[in-house]
Amino acid sequence: TTSPHTTYMQKCISLAEQSPPRPTNFRVGAILLSRKDDDRILSTGYTMELAGNTHAEQCCFANYAAVNKVAEEQVGEVLPVESGRKLIMYVSMEPCGKRLSGNAPCVQRITRTRDGGREGIHKVYFGVKEPTTFVGESEGCKMLSAAGIEWEHVPGLEKEILSVAVAGHENPEEEVKSALGKVGTNVDDI
Numbered sequence: 001t002t003s004p005h006t007t008y009m010q011k012c013i014s015l016a017e018q019s020p021p022r023p024t025n026f027r028v029g030a031i032l033l034s035r036k037d038d039d040r041i042l043s044t045g046y047t048m049e050l051a052g053n054t055h056a057e058q059c060c061f062a063n064y065a066a067v068n069k070v071a072e073e074q075v076g077e078v079l080p081v082e083s084g085r086k087l088i089m090y091v092s093m094e095p096c097g098k099r100l101s102g103n104a105p106c107v108q109r110i111t112r113t114r115d116g117g118r119e120g121i122h123k124v125y126f127g128v129k130e131p132t133t134f135v136g137e138s139e140g141c142k143m144l145s146a147a148g149i150e151w152e153h154v155p156g157l158e159k160e161i162l163s164v165a166v167a168g169h170e171n172p173e174e175e176v177k178s179a180l181g182k183v184g185t186n187v188d189d190i
Ligand SMILES: Nc1nc(=O)c(N)c(NC[C@H](O)[C@H](O)[C@H](O)COP(=O)(O)O)[nH]1
Pocket: 024, 025, 026, 027, 028, 046, 047, 048, 053, 054, 055, 056, 057, 091, 093, 094, 095, 096, 098, 099, 100, 101, 102, 103, 106, 130, 134, 135
């Protein structure tokens, strides 16, 4: 049997497969849900789902914000606050801490949900560490920890996630192999 985390990660991969392949980013999928003993899916998103150079996590928030008639930047204000329930994000790849475009990184969009004393996003699950392709050693996890947001790597789907993520790149097979070579590191080093 697979863990519920693996099932959600597989859903993130299906979302990522809808993203138009580009050499300049990764194809990623994201799911936002509210969890107690049951899960309530609040939103999903994938890279470039929405116009512009958008990320999966960004689209996930933007889609929820739109339904609630606020801009993506204000999504924290409309996310549900319900006693005993936790806001959880599943993303196929570690949320970005830096973007070559200079646009706001997804870690910032995630930590921003905690503004105004709200709990915001409680925990982020991701299936693979961001490869060094664009920004070198990724800082996303460290930045989440620094903001007091839990994160966890869901192992087992790295090859599938990376293959989808780099489909639009020059040498996708090479890039996957090289990134997998690094994935052998101890999870604590992620
Ligand atoms: N977690 C995550 N979700 C995404 O939807 C996505 N595309 C990336 N990609 C991270 C990568 O570091 C950036 O795509 C490059 O740094 C280029 O930056 P832009 O995307 O052009 O802002 N990461």
